[in-house]
Amino acid sequence: DGGITQSPKYLFRKEGQNVTLSCEQNLNHDAMYWYRQDPGQGLRLIYYSQIVNDFQKGDIAEGYSVSREKKESFPLTVTSAQKNPTAFYLCASSIDIGWYGYTFGSGTRLTVV
Amino acid sequence: QQPVQSPQAVILREGEDAVINCSSSKALYSVHWYRQKHGEAPVFLMILLKGGEQKGHEKISASFNEKKQQSSLYLTASQLSYSGTYFCGTLDRGSTLGRLYFGRGTQLTVWP
Numbered sequence: 001d002g003g004i005t006q007s008p009k010y011l012f013r014k015e016g017q018n019v020t021l022s023c024e025q026n027l028n029h030d031a032m033y034w035y036r037q038d039p040g041q042g043l044r045l046i047y048y049s050q051i052v053n054d055f056q057k058g059d060i061a062e063g064y065s066v067s068r069e070k071k072e073s074f075p076l077t078v079t080s081a082q083k084n085p086t087a088f089y090l091c092a093s094s095i096d097i098g099w100y101g102y103t104f105g106s107g108t109r110l111t112v113v
Numbered sequence: 114q115q116p117v118q119s120p121q122a123v124i125l126r127e128g129e130d131a132v133i134n135c136s137s138s139k140a141l142y143s144v145h146w147y148r149q150k151h152g153e154a155p156v157f158l159m160i161l162l163k164g165g166e167q168k169g170h171e172k173i174s175a176s177f178n179e180k181k182q183q184s185s186l187y188l189t190a191s192q193l194s195y196s197g198t199y200f201c202g203t204l205d206r207g208s209t210l211g212r213l214y215f216g217r218g219t220q221l222t223v224w225p
Contacts, residue, residue, distance in 0.1 A: 031211060042115070042200060042217040043155070050211050058212070090154060097204060097211050101145050101157030 002027045006091050006105035012113050013078070013085065021076045021108045023091035031097060032074040036060060037088040037107075046089075049074055078110065086112050114139055116203045118216035125191050125223050133186040133219045135201030144177050144184040145202040145213060148195075155200060158186075188221070196223045 004025040013019045025032065034046040045058030049068040063082025068074055078085045088109050092102040116137040123131050135144060143162045147155040161177035161184060172189045188195055198220045202213035 033212065035215075040217065043202075043215040045212055045214075048212050056210070097213065098142065099160070099162070101147070101160055102155075102202075102213070103157070104154035106154050 004091055004093055004103055004105035006089075006108050008108060009106065011108055011110045013110060014113060016080045018077055018079050019110070021078065021089055021091075021110070023074045023076065023105055024072055025074075025091075025093045025103075025105075026072060027093055027095070027103060028071070029093035029095045029103070030071070031094045032068070033092040033094075033102065034058075034064075034066065034074070034076045035090045035092065037090060043090065046076065085110055114203075114205060114214045116201055116214060116216045118199075118201055118219050120219060121217070122220040123222070125221070127193060127223055127225055128190050129223075131188045131191060131221060133188075133199050133201075133221075134183065135185070135203070135216055136181070136183045137203050137205075137214075139182065139203070140206040141177075141179065141182055141203050142206040142208070143204045144175075145204075146175055146184075146186050147200045147202065148197045149200065149218075150197045191221075191223045193223050193225060196221055 007022045031050045033048040035043040044060050047066040049055035065077045090107050091105040116135050119134045145160050146158040149155040175186045177184045198218040200218045202215045
């Protein structure tokens with residue numbers, strides 16, 4: 001079955017560490033997105049990519065980095081510059097956002113310890 | 114550009130109806146609706162593409178008033194399974210960015 005796989009499900013980060021969240025899709029979707037979710041805040045866009053080797057900053061990109069070397073993969077790195085990284089991170093993809101909805105992964109819950 | 118959702122929370126008994134509203138300050142190309150259960154990923158419910166369009170999904174339907182830049186989600190004869198947080202996502206008209214703006218969500222709780 002096609003879908004989006006995020007890993008790990010839970011991740012713990014020490015202060016000053018970089019961590020990378022994985023997102024893989026086998027839906028053949030061109031566009032991929034990373035959202036951060038905090039209680040009461042809704043979904044806030046971190047980065048998105050509409051094609052391979054190209055990506056754009058979203059609304060809260062500071063302290064994060066991404067790459068899009070393959071169509072199937074869009075990993076997110078949370079750097080030490082992100083001062084408050086504890087949140088639920090969701091990866092999504094879409095074949096065409098003008099006509100179809102997002103398909104979301106199951107999420108990664110990141111906690112700073 | 115973040116749309117405004119109302120109400121923030123709704124508590125219902127099984128069988129009651131609810132309406133969730135979503136409004137934007139920008140002209141819209143489309144409105145998406147998603148439902149998220151606690152601790153899970155949001156699930157796509159429907160997309161509304163044209164002004165005045167209404168869509169249905171079992172007892173969940175939605176309308177899109179393009180002129181008012183608003184959309185409403187209607188849940189009729191609610192079931193326990195309808196509990197969750199509902200988000201609207203908007204795609205601005207004329208936008209080349211290819212991304213949605215999400216509201217803060219409406220938490221719906223259905224009691225037996």
